[in-house]
Every structure is written in structure tokens, then in C-alpha cells.
Amino acid sequence: MLEATDPAPLTAADDPAACVSDSPLCFQRVTLGFGPRILLDAISFTLRPGETRILLGLAGMGKSTLLKLANGLIRPDSGEIFLFGQPIASMPEPALLDLRRRTGMVFQESALFDSLTVRDNVGWQLIERGVSSETIDRRVHRALSFVDLDNAFSLYPPSLSGGMRRRVSIARAIIDKPDLILYDSPTGGLDPVTSHTINELVVKERDAYKTPAILVTHRLQDAFTMVTHRFDSQTNAMVPLPKGSFDPLTSFMVLHEGHLLFDGSTDELLSSKDPFLKDFLA
Amino acid sequence: MPRVLLTENFDKTVRRWLMTVQDYALFCAQTLANVFRAPHYWPDIFTQSDLIGVGSVPIVVLTGFFTGGVLALQSAASLAQFGAQAYTGRFVSLSMIRELAPVLTGLMVSGRNASGMASELGSMVVTEQIDAMRALGTDPMKKLVTPRMISTVVVLFLLTVVADTLGTAGGASVAVFISHLDGAQYFSSAYQALVFSDIIQGLTKPLVFGFIIATIGCYKGMRTTGGTQGVGRSTTQAVVISSVLIIFSDFLISRVMLWLFPPL
Numbered sequence: 001m002l003e004a005t006d007p008a009p010l011t012a013a014d015d016p017a018a019c020v021s022d023s024p025l026c027f028q029r030v031t032l033g034f035g036p037r038i039l040l041d042a043i044s045f046t047l048r049p050g051e052t053r054i055l056l057g058l059a060g061m062g063k064s065t066l067l068k069l070a071n072g073l074i075r076p077d078s079g080e081i082f083l084f085g086q087p088i089a090s091m092p093e094p095a096l097l098d099l100r101r102r103t104g105m106v107f108q109e110s111a112l113f114d115s116l117t118v119r120d121n122v123g124w125q126l127i128e129r130g131v132s133s134e135t136i137d138r139r140v141h142r143a144l145s146f147v148d149l150d151n152a153f154s155l156y157p158p159s160l161s162g163g164m165r166r167r168v169s170i171a172r173a174i175i176d177k178p179d180l181i182l183y184d185s186p187t188g189g190l191d192p193v194t195s196h197t198i199n200e201l202v203v204k205e206r207d208a209y210k211t212p213a214i215l216v217t218h219r220l221q222d223a224f225t226m227v228t229h230r231f232d233s234q235t236n237a238m239v240p241l242p243k244g245s246f247d248p249l250t251s252f253m254v255l256h257e258g259h260l261l262f263d264g265s266t267d268e269l270l271s272s273k274d275p276f277l278k279d280f281l282a
Numbered sequence: 283m284p285r286v287l288l289t290e291n292f293d294k295t296v297r298r299w300l301m302t303v304q305d306y307a308l309f310c311a312q313t314l315a316n317v318f319r320a321p322h323y324w325p326d327i328f329t330q331s332d333l334i335g336v337g338s339v340p341i342v343v344l345t346g347f348f349t350g351g352v353l354a355l356q357s358a359a360s361l362a363q364f365g366a367q368a369y370t371g372r373f374v375s376l377s378m379i380r381e382l383a384p385v386l387t388g389l390m391v392s393g394r395n396a397s398g399m400a401s402e403l404g405s406m407v408v409t410e411q412i413d414a415m416r417a418l419g420t421d422p423m424k425k426l427v428t429p430r431m432i433s434t435v436v437v438l439f440l441l442t443v444v445a446d447t448l449g450t451a452g453g454a455s456v457a458v459f460i461s462h463l464d465g466a467q468y469f470s471s472a473y474q475a476l477v478f479s480d481i482i483q484g485l486t487k488p489l490v491f492g493f494i495i496a497t498i499g500c501y502k503g504m505r506t507t508g509g510t511q512g513v514g515r516s517t518t519q520a521v522v523i524s525s526v527l528i529i530f531s532d533f534l535i536s537r538v539m540l541w542l543f544p545p546l
Contacts (some may be wrong), residue, residue: 073413093421101419111414124418128321172418 019082022049024180024212025070030079030089032065039065041258042079047180050210050249054223056280057255063216064108066255067182070214071103072096084179101125104173104181104211108188110165112157112172118144119153122171143171147201163194170201174209181205181213187222199225200238206250207231220281226250227266254280309427309501310493316421316428326429334395334430335437339444341390346445349382350374350452358461367463371471374453379476379484383445385532388491391438392524396499399430400520403503404513412504427504431496438492439485446484479543487535491528498524 019026025047032040039062047053057063068074069081072088080089083099091099112121120127122143123136131139144150147167157165166186173181183202187195199222205211207230217223225238227246232239241247246266254262254269256276262269272278357373403426406412415422450472457463502520506512 068413071417073416097416097419097421100417103417105414105417107410107414107417109410111410113411113414114409124420128418128420 019046019080019085021085023047023082024049024084025214026082027066027069028080028082030069030076030081032062032069032074032076038258040069040076040255043255043260044079045253045260045263047212047214049212052206052213052215052226052247052250053253054226054250055214055216055253055255056220056223057218058280059218061255062258063218063255064184067105067184067214067216070182071100071105101176102179104176104178106166106169106173106181106183106186108184110157110162110169112165112168114157116156117153118149118155118157118160118168121157121168122175124172125176139175140171143175144168146174146204147171148197161194163190163197166190166194166198167201170198170205174205174211177209178211181211183213183215183217185216185218187217187219195219195222196225199229200231202226203229203238204231206247208233210249223252224266305505306497306501309504310497312423313427313431313497313500316424317432319424321424323425323429326425327432330430330433331437333398334391334433335440338391338394338437338441341394342387342441342445343448345386345390346378346383346448347452347455349386349445350378350449350454351456353377353382353449354453354456355460358457358463367461368467369471370457370461370463371450371453371468371473372475374457375450375472376475376480378449378453379446380480381484381532381536383449384442384484384487384491385528387438387442387445388488388495388528388532389525391434391441391492392495392528393521395434396495396502396520396524397517399496399499400503400506401513401517403500404506404516407504407506408509408513422504427496427500430500431493434496435489435492438488438495442485442488479539482543483536483539486539487532490531490535494527494531495524498527 019028023046027043027045029042029044030040031038031042043066045053055063055066065074069076071083072081072091076089080087082088084102086099088096088099112118113124116124119137119140123131123140126136126139141150141153144153147170149164149167149171152160152164152168157168160168170186186202187198190198202213202215203226206213206226215223215226227250229238229240230247231237251265252262252269253260254277261274262272262277269277270281272281353374354370358367358370361367361369361373403412406415406426412422412426415425453472454465454468457468458465499520502516502523506516508515
């Protein structure tokens with residue numbers, strides 16, 4: 001566990017050897033600022049295979065920016081980011097495009113292509129690769145079934161509700177079986193019932209495919225739903241874990257004022273003595 | 283003290299302006315380089331050609347026809363004072379083919395399409411669709427910008443030929459039906475006045491104008507910031523900048539052409 005009193009503490013992730021092994025994503029003292037403001041200051045962490053990290057923090061603390069840094073949509077001012085073992089901080093865009101094809105990203109506002117049908121949105125990567133129409137249709141149907149939205153195949157995004165758009169976005173992110181998924185506030189702005197459905201899908205993806213993931217949220221309730229539930233494939237529903245136990249492969253990070261204030265397990269988070277964390281969790 | 287502030291502001295403005303010019307130059311270089319790099323999005327090129335080309339035909343036809351008409355009307359009246367009405371066809375065809383058809387077609391297409399490109403791409407930027415495209419492993423420059431550039435260059439060339447034809451026809455209509463000139467004489471004068479350099483000049487310009495329209499429209503769209511208000515700002519700037527650059531480059535091309543092909 002890390003509880004930062006020093007603004008830029010050294011962690012195990014600062015060791016380059018720890019980064020480039022089999023971790024799908026590793027940040028090494030990544031710093032990014034906009035003008036005079038330092039948004040992220042020397043952020044270091046390592047995501048292990050099969051692990052899901054929940055990134056918590058107040059609004060405007062740079063959570064979404066950190067996700068965009070993770071697949072090279074934004075470049076850091078300093079530090080290094082290893083995506084699937086390859087340094088991407090100064091990697092040319094064409095090489096980055098190849099790496100990004102191995103990741104799936106769910107955007108905060110879904111970011112669906114509104115002039116294309118759900119079929120073309122979800123099957124985008126397959127269309128780009130020149131896969132046959134029959135295969136695309138079959139795989140899009142399978143991805144949409146996963147998010148329980150098979151009947152939206154021919155619809156256009158503007159005709160979908162916020163929750164449906166978020167589910168289509170998840171289907172688009174998982175259709176090509178990514179090696180890493182980045183969720184940017186997948187339940188943001190949704191009602192509790194739809195949020196529950198989205199949480200269930202995230203847990204289903206985590207438990208069914210064991211895909212490493214980073215999930216950004218500022219909703220503690222969603223975060224604790226993730227660690228206290230598992231997906232039951234027999235009932236095809238999310239069920240609670242025994243009382244007091246947490247999913248061992250899901251852990252937390254907390255961003256605060258540019259620093260990674262916390263990086264550890266659920267138990268460690270709950271027993272933290274840090275005044276901000278105690279206040280945040282209250 | 284105010285003088286220091288003024289100098290600082292001037293310095294910042296010039297620096298920002300130079301950075302923008304550099305960024306635009308790199309944007310254009312990348313757009314051109316992508317023409318020779320796979321993947322090539324042929325369906326997008328054809329779709330854009332249809333949207334830009336076929337969609338612009340009515341305004342180009344009307345603009346070309348009436349510009350030719352008004353040229354014939356004005357020139358016939360002036361030439362009549364010198365007993366030179368027979369030269370109306372020559373005047374109309376030279377003016378249309380060398381200058382007015384390419385410039386007016388460029389301005390019309392700029393008003394219609396540079397704004398469309400800026401607003402479409404700008405909306406995609408502010409709704410994170412461009413980021414989503416990059417996150418899915420697609421290069422937006424190759425997918426969105428290069429097809430628009432190729433389409434605009436090709437269709438503006440063809441639209442200029444349409445405007446040349448319709449302008450000459452519009453002049454003929456006015457010359458025959460209003461100024462009561464001989465139609466055969468009009469066309470003979472129009473045809474004989476044209477030399478190789480006129481055609482080259484008239485058909486080189488739309489290639490440059492098409493490139494300006496597409497790259498400015500796409501550049502302003504792709505660099506949109508500030509939400510929906512920013513989209514509106516980009517749209518307006520795209521039309522203004524591309525229109526000014528069309529007029530400016532028209533002057534430069536004309537100067538170069540006159541140097542390359544001096545009048546006999």
C-alpha cells in the first residue's frame with residue numbers, strides 16, 4: 001500500500017524492470033501539466049495481468065487524462081508509460097495505432113460515431129481490417145448479446161438512450177477481445193438502475209475474460225459494487241461475494257491534487273488513516 | 283509601461299500566428315504524404331466526391347451562367363462605344379476561363395464545403411469521436427482528412443470546367459437574346475481568343491483552390507476547442523480564411539503564369 005506524504009514518492013513501479021515484464025500497463029513518474037498547472041505529478045503504478053484497478057478521485061483531478069495517457073492519446077511532459085511492455089511516451093503515432101488496437105476504451109460520453117449504425121460502430125475495427133461482412137455481422141451480434149442489446153443492431157446512436165449508448169460503447173471496446181480495457185466513468189450521468197446494469201457488464205467482462213482493466217469513477221458506490229460482487233455465469237447475473245470478502249484482483253488508486261495518494265487493496269483503503277481518504281470514503 | 287505591454291502582446295500574437303502557420307504547414311504535409319501511404323479509403327473518397335461535387339453543381343451552374351451573362355451585358359455596352367461588340371465572346375471567355383470561373387467556383391465551394399468540413403470534424407472533436415477513432419487504431423488524418431482533400435481537388439477541377447462552359451453559354455445567351463449579336467460570331471470570337479496558357483492557367487487554379495478549401499476546412503475542424511461555441515468559431519474561420527487564401531493564391535498563380543507564359 002502507498003499512502004503518500006511525500007508529493008512524489010518512489011514506488012516499485014519506478015524500477016524499469018518491473019514495468020517491461022508482463023504488465024500490460026505501467027506508469028513511471030509520469031508528469032503532465034496544462035500551462036502553469038501541474039495536473040499529474042510523477043505518477044507511477046503497475047497494472048498486473050488479470051488485474052482491475054479502480055481509479056478514484058474528485059472531479060477535475062486528471063482521472064480521464066490519465067486514461068488518455070495510458071493509450072497514448074495524450075503525451076506526458078516527462079516520465080515513461082509502458083503499454084504491453086513498449087515505451088509509448090514518444091512513440092510515433094503509426095506505431096501507437098497498432099498498440100491501441102490491442103486496447104478497448106469506453107469513453108465518458110460514449111463517443112459513438114453518430115453518422116454510423118450501431119453495427120458499424122461496434123464492428124469498426126473489423127471493418128477497418130477488411131473482415132467479411134458475414135463475419136462482422138456475426139461478431140457484432142455476439143458483442144451486442146454480451147451487453148444485452150441485440151435489437152439495436154441497425155439503429156443509429158442518436159436514437160439510443162444514455163444507458164444504451166454506454167452499452168454499445170462497451171460492446172465496441174470488447175468486440176476484438178482486447179488485452180486491456182480502459183473505462184472512463186462508464187456509469188457517469190446514468191440513473192441507478194442503468195448504472196447497475198453497466199456495473200454488471202464490467203464485472204461480467206472482468207470475471208468472464210479476466211481482461212486487465214482500469215476503471216475511472218468518482219462514484220464510490222459503483223467502485224464498491226465492483227469489489228464486493230462477482231459474475232455468476234450460471235444465473236447470468238452479478239452476485240455478492242460472501243460478507244467481508246473482496247475480489248482479490250480488483251484494487252484501488254486514488255488521485256488527489258496531482259499525486260497518486262493511494263495505491264492498494266480494498267482492505268488497505270478501508271483501513272487507511274489518511275485524513276483525506278477517511279473523509280472521501282465517509 | 284503601456285508601450286511594454288503593447289510590445290509583449292504584439293510579440294505573443296506574432297508568435298502564436300507563426301506557430302499556427304507552422305502547424306498548418308505540417309498538417310498539409312501529412313495530408314499530402316498520406317496520399318502515398320496505405321490504407322487508402324476509396325469508399326470515403328467517392329462519398330465525399332458525391333457530397334462536395336454533385337451537391338455543389340446547382341450553385342456552380344447558376345453562378346457560372348449568370349456571371350457569364352453579366353459579363354456579356356457589361357462588356358457589350360462598353361465595347362459598343364468603340365464599335366467592338368464583336369469582341370464580346372473573346373472578353374467573356376477569357377475572363378471566365380482565366381479568372382472568374384475558377385475563383386467564383388472556389389469561393390462557392392469554400393462557402394459550402396469548408397464550413398461543412400470544419401463543423402463536421404469540429405463536432406467530432408468536441409464529442410471525443412476523433413479520440414475514439416484513434417483509440418480504435420484508426421488514423422483520423424488518413425480516414426477523414428486525406429479523402430476530403432483528394433475529393434475536393436478532383437471535383438473542384440471538374441466543377442470549374444462546368445462553370446467555364448456555363449459561363450460561356452450564359453454570355454452567349456445575353457449576347458444573342460439581349461444584345462442581338464450573332465451567335466456564331468460570339469462563339470468564334472470566344473474560341474479564337476483562347477490559347478494554351480489560358481487553359482493551363484484556368485485549370486491549374488482549381489487544383490490549388492481545392493487543396494486550400496479542404497485543408498483549411500479540415501484543419502480548423504481538427505483543431506477545434508471550446509465546445510459547440512468553438513465549432514461555430516471554426517466554421518466561420520474556415521470560410522473566411524479559405525476565401526482570403528483563394529483570392530491571394532489567385533494573384534500569385536496569375537503572376538507566375540504570366541511569367542511562365544508571357545503575353546505575345
